[in-house]
Amino acid sequence: MQDYARIAAAFDARPPGHSLPRSLYLDEEVFTFDQVALFRRAWMHVGFEIEFPATGSYQSIKIGDAPVILIRDRSGQIRGFHNTCRHRGAELCPEGSGKAARLVCPYHQWTYDLAGKLIFAGRMQDGFDPAQHGLRPIHVETVAGTVYACLAETPPDFEPYRRAVGPMLAVHNFQNAKVVHTATLLERANWKLVMENARECYHCAGRHPELAITFPIFAKGNFETISEHEANFDRRMLQLVLPSAPAEGAWWQAARFPLNEGAVSMTMDGSRGVAKLMCPTGDGDIGSLRWALEPNSFAHSTGDFTFTFYCQPINARETLVIGKWLVHKDAVEGVDYDLAKLVELWDTTNLQDRDLCELNQRGVNSPAYTPGPYSEISEALVHRFTDYYCATARAFLDEQQAARTPTSSAAIAA
Ligand code: FES
Ligand SMILES: [Fe+2]
Numbered sequence: 001m002q003d004y005a006r007i008a009a010a011f012d013a014r015p016p017g018h019s020l021p022r023s024l025y026l027d028e029e030v031f032t033f034d035q036v037a038l039f040r041r042a043w044m045h046v047g048f049e050i051e052f053p054a055t056g057s058y059q060s061i062k063i064g065d066a067p068v069i070l071i072r073d074r075s076g077q078i079r080g081f082h083n084t085c086r087h088r089g090a091e092l093c094p095e096g097s098g099k100a101a102r103l104v105c106p107y108h109q110w111t112y113d114l115a116g117k118l119i120f121a122g123r124m125q126d127g128f129d130p131a132q133h134g135l136r137p138i139h140v141e142t143v144a145g146t147v148y149a150c151l152a153e154t155p156p157d158f159e160p161y162r163r164a165v166g167p168m169l170a171v172h173n174f175q176n177a178k179v180v181h182t183a184t185l186l187e188r189a190n191w192k193l194v195m196e197n198a199r200e201c202y203h204c205a206g207r208h209p210e211l212a213i214t215f216p217i218f219a220k221g222n223f224e225t226i227s228e229h230e231a232n233f234d235r236r237m238l239q240l241v242l243p244s245a246p247a248e249g250a251w252w253q254a255a256r257f258p259l260n261e262g263a264v265s266m267t268m269d270g271s272r273g274v275a276k277l278m279c280p281t282g283d284g285d286i287g288s289l290r291w292a293l294e295p296n297s298f299a300h301s302t303g304d305f306t307f308t309f310y311c312q313p314i315n316a317r318e319t320l321v322i323g324k325w326l327v328h329k330d331a332v333e334g335v336d337y338d339l340a341k342l343v344e345l346w347d348t349t350n351l352q353d354r355d356l357c358e359l360n361q362r363g364v365n366s367p368a369y370t371p372g373p374y375s376e377i378s379e380a381l382v383h384r385f386t387d388y389y390c391a392t393a394r395a396f397l398d399e400q401q402a403a404r405t406p407t408s409s410a411a412i413a414a
Contacts, residue, residue, distance in 0.1 A: 004033065004397055006023075007393075007397070010030070011390055011394060011397070014371065015371055017374055017376075017383065018371035019196070019374070019386065020371060020389075020390075022364060024192070025193060025316075025361070026190070026316055026317070026364070026365065028315065028316045031313065031315055033393070034192075034393075035313075036396070037392060037397075038064075038295050038393070039063055039065070039066070039295070039296075039313070040063075040064065041150070041152045041396070042293075043141070043148045043150045043155060043156060043293060044148060044150065045146060045147075045310070046063070046310075047059055047070065048146055048147060048179070048326065049078065049145045049175060050175065050176075050178060051147075052070070052071070052072040054099060055072055055074055055076070055114070056071065056100045056101055057071070057072045057097070057098075058070060058098055058099070059071075060092075060096055060097070062095070064313055065314075066151060067083035067095070068080055068081065068149065068151075069082075069083045069103070070149065071103075074114055074115075078147060079137065080137065080138040080140040081116050081135035081136060081138065082135065082151075085107065085110055086135065087105065087110045088108075090106065091106075092105055092135075100114075101114075102114065102119065103135070108122070116134045116137055117130075117131075118131075118134050139151075139155045143162050143166045143169060144172075145169070146169055156251060160249050161249060161251075161252050164247040164254065165247065165291055168244075168247070168254050168256065168291070171286075172279050172289065172301045173278050174278075174326070176328060176329050177278060177326040178327060178331075179325070180325050180326065180331075180333070180337075181323075181324070181343050182322065182324050183322070183323045183343070183350070184321070184323075185320070185321040185350055186314075186320060187319045187320070187321055187357050187358060188318055188361060189354075189360060189361035190317055190364075191313035191319040192386070192389065193357050193360045194321060194357050196385060197356055198309060198311070199379075199384070199385045201215070201217045201219070201378070202378035203356060205217055207352055208352055210268055211266075211348075211349045213263070213268070213270055214263040214265070214266050214270045215259065215260070216259065219257060222248055222255050222381070223290065229258060229261060230258055232258075240281050240286070242282070242286055244256035244257075250294075251294045252293050254291040255289070256287050256290075257288060257290065258287040259288060259302075264284060264302070264304075265302045265303070265304050265305070266288060267344070267345050272284065272303075272304050273327075273337055273341060274328065274331050274336055275336040275337065276304075276327070276328045276331035276332075276336040276337075277328060278303065278306065279301075279303045280303070281303070282303070284302070286302070288302045289301040294388045294389075294392075295311075295388070295392075296312070305325060305327045305337075305342060307324070308324045309321060309322075309323055310322045310323075310324075319357075323350060325342060325346070
């Protein structure tokens with residue numbers, strides 16, 4: 001068992017309400033710890049049901065550093081497996097998407113059905129039991145057309161998220177959507193710096209002039225209602241019977257909030273990005289539903305499209321950010337939307353954020369860096385993220401400690 005004493009000491013050294021101690025942003029040992037303590041234990045928003053249009057449709061992706069396959073089986077259910085052959089461990093599917101009648105390992109052709117059962121292994125000796133060599137499954141859940149996966153043996157309870165956020169997602173009609181653009185950005189920054197940046201708009205006034213046109217950059221916390229504009233929006237959503245009240249659990253948040261006066265979408269000028277709406281209620285003028293999962297994703301759903309942000313750590317100082325844009329499946333490019341116009345705001349914003357995260361990393365690399373205080377007014381969600389990170393890490397460390405400590409009866413017996 002790995003000795004986590006040094007990492008535990010870094011968490012102990014964190015001053016409350018401050019950014020994290022330096023080693024937590026720099027050390028490869030901490031990167032590995034983050035994979036074990038967070039990425040292999042949390043629910044991740046990994047995509048949409050429409051990305052699995054037929055039996056055998058698969059997506060080969062990564063959850064943290066773990067390659068996984070998500071695939072629609074013959075009963076229509078989306079299943080998940082670790083992307084490693086049970087023979088000598090070869091990768092079964094290269095990263096990307098496709099369709100397969102069965103999963104055949106490219107190395108020695110061991111073959112698995114869509115439920116992960118080993119159905120062919122050539123020239124194996126008597127006594128070899130295929131039933132003992134099926135693919136290792138992971139947990140998968142779907143809610144209103146969105147898909148989640150968790151690598152833990154016993155995942156966190158998913159039902160509170162389903163109950164609270166499911167109705168909010170349902171109005172966006174994800175079962176009738178299509179992905180029209182994906183963008184992958186390499187950021188030379190620790191994944192936690194990427195997520196901290198994604199959880200605050202303290203930097204928006206100075207660094208996101210385009211986003212500030214539509215996005216309420218001075219909104220508080222999980223978009224609490226404070227202004228008259230926000231109160232009017234809440235009343236209008238109530239009339240439209242659209243769930244909009246902020247909801248949150250330990251590892252998720254969702255809230256529908258009003259865009260700036262005059263804006264109906266998150267585009268460069270606030271005008272609709274797509275004429276064919278995903279949610280036609282209120283003529284699509286329904287603000288944005290922000291839904292976010294700790295530790296690594298957020299999404300914005302306006303009446304016309306959805307943008308999702310998924311953070312995938314590569315090592316201690318490099319992170320991939322994967323963005324996806326979804327529109328109604330019947331929206332026609334060049335007729336209902338101009339793709340360049342649709343993606344411009346988030347593309348621009350993501351590039352600006354990449355520069356900020358890299359700037360942050362370079363500064364944190366300085367031996368003079370010490371944790372600095374959060375603004376209680378503007379950085380509540382960053383504070384929430386780092387508190388979540390520290391609490392989750394602490395719970396893991398405590399479990400490891402308990403596993404090492406002999407029980408009192410064992411101690412007496414000894
Ligand atoms: S490693 Fe897959 S068949 Fe050998
Ligand atoms: Fe930003």
